[in-house]
Amino acid sequence: MFGGSDDHHAVVDFDHLANRYDPDARTFWSMMQLRHGTVRVTPPLLRDVLSTHGVVRTLRERQIARNQDPVQYFVFGSDIPGIYNLGGDLALFADRIRERDETVLRDYAHLCIDVIFNNHVAFHQPIITIGLVQGDALGGGFESALSYDVLVAERSAKLGLPEVLFNLFPGMGAYSFLRRRLDAARAEAMIMSGRLYTGEELHAMGVVDVLAEDGEGVLTVRNYIARNSRKFNAHHALLRARRRVNAITEQELRDVVEIWVDAALQLGEPDLRKMERLVAAQRRRLMAMEPAHAVAAE
Numbered sequence: 001m002f003g004g005s006d007d008h009h010a011v012v013d014f015d016h017l018a019n020r021y022d023p024d025a026r027t028f029w030s031m032m033q034l035r036h037g038t039v040r041v042t043p044p045l046l047r048d049v050l051s052t053h054g055v056v057r058t059l060r061e062r063q064i065a066r067n068q069d070p071v072q073y074f075v076f077g078s079d080i081p082g083i084y085n086l087g088g089d090l091a092l093f094a095d096r097i098r099e100r101d102e103t104v105l106r107d108y109a110h111l112c113i114d115v116i117f118n119n120h121v122a123f124h125q126p127i128i129t130i131g132l133v134q135g136d137a138l139g140g141g142f143e144s145a146l147s148y149d150v151l152v153a154e155r156s157a158k159l160g161l162p163e164v165l166f167n168l169f170p171g172m173g174a175y176s177f178l179r180r181r182l183d184a185a186r187a188e189a190m191i192m193s194g195r196l197y198t199g200e201e202l203h204a205m206g207v208v209d210v211l212a213e214d215g216e217g218v219l220t221v222r223n224y225i226a227r228n229s230r231k232f233n234a235h236h237a238l239l240r241a242r243r244r245v246n247a248i249t250e251q252e253l254r255d256v257v258e259i260w261v262d263a264a265l266q267l268g269e270p271d272l273r274k275m276e277r278l279v280a281a282q283r284r285r286l287m288a289m290e291p292a293h294a295v296a297a298e
Contacts, residue, residue, distance in 0.1 A: 012055050014048035028071050032078040039086045041140035046111045053123045077132035087139025090279045094272045109257040112172040117250045119147035133157045134217040146177035149239045152210040153199030154217045160196035166274040171260020180246040181207050
């Protein structure tokens with residue numbers, strides 16, 4: 001994505017993320033990578049995201065100490081062709097539900113909220129966060145994208161919440177974020193439908209903020225930042241006001257997670273088999289994309 005441009009400097013990469021900083025645009029880019037077969041929201045990916053948040057904070061502190069212009073924008077996307085993220089760690093869910101392991105399910109869900117809420121408050125930093133969806137963003141992947149200040153999606157990207165197909169609901173922020181972007185009836189209809197929406201459809205509904213042409217997501221984000229950087233102070237203040245008026249608290253997110261854990265533990269064997277069939281389909285897709293990563297999608 002970044003090629004060898006001298007304008008982009010490596011910061012710190014993690015197993016599942018490639019991170020770069022563009023000093024000219026004052027933009028930190030964090031892109032998911034196809035490593036270890038991961039195309040879902042797994043605990044290692046979540047920990048890498050939290051570590052990246054820490055890198056951004058440290059970078060800003062260093063820049064300010066050196067009287068340099070600090071980071072203003074954070075962009076999170078994916079370099080995996082056709083995939084933003086395929087959602088929650090379904091193999092883990094099925095295994096732990098069968099074992100009635102409430103502790104692991106709860107720990108996973110709260111780790112998701114650590115990331116989602118940190119995204120929502122921009123890591124408590126004066127920056128603007130942008131989620132860039134260029135492929136499929138399903139379940140937890142869609143929830144993550146919704147947690148950024150600005151959601152950019154390519155026209156044909158597929159976004160949706162399939163959890164109802166295996167008798168569950170998306171418990172890591174979907175209702176909270178969709179309820180603020182839509183009304184309750186439309187948010188609930190979207191969750192209960194289980195269908196996938198294109199970026200174009202969600203832009204028309206007001207869920208996607210900026211629509212990009214297919215293959216032009218990165219360019220669209222760069223142009224968006226270039227257009228808005230001169231009014232960064234006003235834009236950032238407006239987004240802070242939006243967070244205050246449409247407040248989503250960490251406690252709200254954690255309360256919904258408890259409902260999700262309770263619901264997950266009620267799933268029966270037919271539901272778990274549906275979950276596993278979806279895992280198998282995702283595994284086949286991954287193996288077809290990247291034979292070198294012919295491992296179970298973690």
